[in-house]
Structures are given as C-alpha cells and as structure tokens.
Amino acid sequence: MPRKIALITGITGQDGAYLARLLLKKKYIVHGIIRKSSSFNTARIDEIYEDPFKKKKSLILHYGDMTDFSSINSIVSKVKPDEVYNLAAQSHVAVSFKNPEYTTDVNALGALRLLESIYQNNLKKTKFYQASTSELFGNPKYKIQNEKTPFYTKSPYGTSKLFAYWITKNYRESYNMFASNGILFNHESPLRGETFVTKKITKAITKIYKKKQDCLYIGNLNSKRDWGHAKDYVYFQWQILQQKKPMDVVVSTNKQYSVRQFIEECCKHIGWNIKWKGRGLNEVGYILEKRRKKIIIKVSKAYFRPNEVESLRGKSLLAKQKLKLKLKYSFKDIVKEMMDDDLKKIEYE
Numbered sequence: 001m002p003r004k005i006a007l008i009t010g011i012t013g014q015d016g017a018y019l020a021r022l023l024l025k026k027k028y029i030v031h032g033i034i035r036k037s038s039s040f041n042t043a044r045i046d047e048i049y050e051d052p053f054k055k056k057k058s059l060i061l062h063y064g065d066m067t068d069f070s071s072i073n074s075i076v077s078k079v080k081p082d083e084v085y086n087l088a089a090q091s092h093v094a095v096s097f098k099n100p101e102y103t104t105d106v107n108a109l110g111a112l113r114l115l116e117s118i119y120q121n122n123l124k125k126t127k128f129y130q131a132s133t134s135e136l137f138g139n140p141k142y143k144i145q146n147e148k149t150p151f152y153t154k155s156p157y158g159t160s161k162l163f164a165y166w167i168t169k170n171y172r173e174s175y176n177m178f179a180s181n182g183i184l185f186n187h188e189s190p191l192r193g194e195t196f197v198t199k200k201i202t203k204a205i206t207k208i209y210k211k212k213q214d215c216l217y218i219g220n221l222n223s224k225r226d227w228g229h230a231k232d233y234v235y236f237q238w239q240i241l242q243q244k245k246p247m248d249v250v251v252s253t254n255k256q257y258s259v260r261q262f263i264e265e266c267c268k269h270i271g272w273n274i275k276w277k278g279r280g281l282n283e284v285g286y287i288l289e290k291r292r293k294k295i296i297i298k299v300s301k302a303y304f305r306p307n308e309v310e311s312l313r314g315k316s317l318l319a320k321q322k323l324k325l326k327l328k329y330s331f332k333d334i335v336k337e338m339m340d341d342d343l344k345k346i347e348y349e
C-alpha cells in the first residue's frame with residue numbers, strides 16, 4: 001500500500017512536533033511548513049530532522065507562511081497531501097491584543113488560504129484538520145462547555161479562530177470537503193512555549209529552587225483551565241481525520257484547575273508548601289526557608305489581559321463516543337513531567 005502523505009502547518013510548534021513524530025511512527029511521509037526566521041526555530045523537531053540530500057526522506061520541510069497564499073498554494077499543489085493538519089497560528093492570547101491584525105491574518109485568513117488552495121487544486125480526497133480551540137467559549141453562564149455551547153470569544157485570538165472554525169464548516173458544506181474542527185482545550189508538555197502560563201511557572205519554580213531566580217511575576221491566579229497533555233491530544237487530532245465523516249468535536253479532560261493550583265502542585269513536587277497572603281495585585285506566594293518567609297510569587301498587572309476567559313472546563317462526550325477518547329496523562333502527571341524536564345535542563349544552563 002502506498003504511504004499516506006500528511007502536510008502539517010506549524011510543525012515547529014508544540015503540537016506540530018508531537019504530531020510529526022506520531023505520523024512518522026505510523027509510516028506517513030510528513031511534509032511540514034516552516035517560516036524563515038533570523039535564528040533557528042526548529043529545536044522541537046531537530047531530533048527527527050532528515051538530511052535534505054537523503055534520497056528517500058520521510059520528513060520534508062518547506063519554507064512558507066500562512067500570510068502568503070502563493071507559498072501555501074505552491075506547497076499544496078506539489079505535495080498533494082492526503083491529510084492536512086492546520087496547526088500554524090499566532091497562538092498567544094495576550095499577544096493577540098497587541099498584534100490583532102497579524103493574528104487575524106495568520107489564524108483566520110491562513111485557514112482560508114489553505115482551504116482555498118485544496119479546493120483550487122481539486123484535491124477532492126484530501127482531509128483537512130483545523131486547530132480550533134476552547135477560546136471560542138467565554139460566556140461565564142456556561143460553566144461546562146461542549147459542542148453545543150454557544151461561542152463567545154473574548155480576544156482577537158479567539159475571534160480569529162472563530163472565523164477559522166466557520167470557514168472550515170463552510171468549505172465542508174459548500175464543496176463536500178472532509179474538513180473537521182478539533183475544539184481542543186489547553187494542552188501542555190515539556191515542549192510548551194515558554195510564555196504560556198504552565199511552562200512559565202515550571203521554568204521559574206525550578207530556577208527559584210536552584211537559586212537562579214528570586215521570584216516569579218504572574219497575572220490572574222484565579223483563572224481556571226482544563227489542562228491536558230499535548231501528546232495525548234495530537235493522537236486525537238489524527239483520529240479526527242480517520243473517521244468516516246468530518247465532524248466538529250471537543251477534546252478535553254473534563255477537569256479544571258486554577259493557575260494558583262498549578263503553582264501549588266509544582267511547589268509540592270519539590271517539597272515546598274507554598275502559602276498565600278494579601279489580595280489582588282498585592283497578593284504574594286511564599287515559602288518558609290530557614291524559618292523565614294521567602295516570597296517567590298508576586299502578582300503583576302502586566303500579565304492581566306484586557307479581557308479574560310475566566311473559567312474553562314470541557315465535556316468531551318462526543319469524543320468519547322466517536323473517537324474512544326481516553327487520556328493517559330492526569331494533571332499531576334503533566335506537572336511532574338514538566339517539572340522533571342525543567343529540573344534536568346537547568347543543570348545544563
């Protein structure tokens with residue numbers, strides 16, 4: 001049987017790196033789109049990188065950009081993928097308030113460019129996965145969210161992803177394309193970008209533990225998220241394209257923890273019992289060191305957003321039914337793996 005061909009946009013990101021490994025293991029030929037940057041941006045995929053001069057390659061990288069239709073279209077027409085995973089995005093919610101137009105160009109129009117290219121190239125059998133997100137939800141009235149929960153976006157990021165969600169459905173319904181939305185809740189891992197809250201916390205706590213940093217400045221401690229593991233979730237991205245019919249489906253753990261609880265769990269991992277005092281911007285987290293209070297967490301206004309999704313908790317009943325959703329990693333496992341990885345890496349810094 002001929003090997004399947006996948007195209008991954010955002011292959012250098014957290015999910016792209018895990019998904020590429022999964023598909024290579026499944027014997028796919030994997031094509032990835034990377035951006036030109038002034039410094040190397042392929043650290044997450046260096047381990048699987050293949051010499052471009054090797055004859056039979058399983059991983060092939062192409063320069064392209066989601067803001068540039070000509071690059072996208074030339075790659076799609078050359079590769080003629082069986083499966084396209086659109087993971088590329090300006091994925092940081094706080095940054096989207098600073099760069100709203102660029103975020104929209106990449107996330108919203110980028111998805112449109114890719115879909116239009118598949119359509120124009122008449123690739124009728126190509127399956128398309130859109131990286132949709134729990135940031136589509138935001139109305140506090142709905143405490144638990146599923147596929148039927150009305151959308152209410154709270155940021156340029158969320159709104160750009162709302163367009164991408166609908167354009168995916170539009171192409172499915174208009175042209176009978178196999179185009180699906182995976183509405184994934186937050187997922188983390190040692191490969192998580194360093195400005196997302198979980199990685200920012202694990203990195204800072206390990207540095208404070210090793211006396212290489214004094215204190216961590218953080219934003220909204222009371223925000224609640226439904227955190228899963230990226231390695232678990234990319235398996236279901238693949239599963240979504242293995243279904244008989246396209247669908248829009250929530251992938252979540254159905255549990256939620258606050259940013260504060262995430263910090264507490266990280267501290268517990270290294271034997272610290274963190275305590276809190278003060279309120280609002282004056283709240284601090286401290287530990288006892290040689291019987292003296294040492295402040296290790298401070299709250300800073302700089303990390304609050306102009307608008308916030310305060311609480312997310314998914315209910316992934318459809319995924320359980322259709323995708324046989326089963327997750328290997330618990331909240332504690334995620335914290336443990338991220339902390340252990342940062343503790344190991346800090347030895348080489």
Ligand code: NAP
Pocket residue numbers: 009010011012013014015016033034035037041064065066067086087088089090091092106131132133134183184185186187188193
């Ligand atoms: P990530 O680590 O931020 O990776 C984003 C990827 O997109 C990187 O490879 C990045 O390239 C690439 N990219 C950014 N702008 C681009 C452009 N203009 N042209 C081409 N590529 C571009 O994100 P992630 O956590 O892996 O998430 C993957 C996708 O799932 C994203 O679409 C995100 O919005 C969505 N999502 C994520 C979560 C989550 O919790 N992780 C949850 C739901 C949905 P560089 O490496 O060069 O920057």
Ligand code: F7E
Pocket residue numbers: 091092093094132133134135184185186187195196197198200217218219220221223224225259303304305308309310
């Ligand atoms: O924030 C709060 C912040 O930036 C989580 C992206 O992958 O998941 C991610 O978006 C929470 C928010 O992720 C800091 O206000 C407090 O309430 O880690 P985050 P996110 O905004 O949930 C969704 C599903 C995506 O689709 C996105 O692509 O933590 N928070 N203090 C902070 N957040 C950050 N980044 N930094 C802080 O200092």
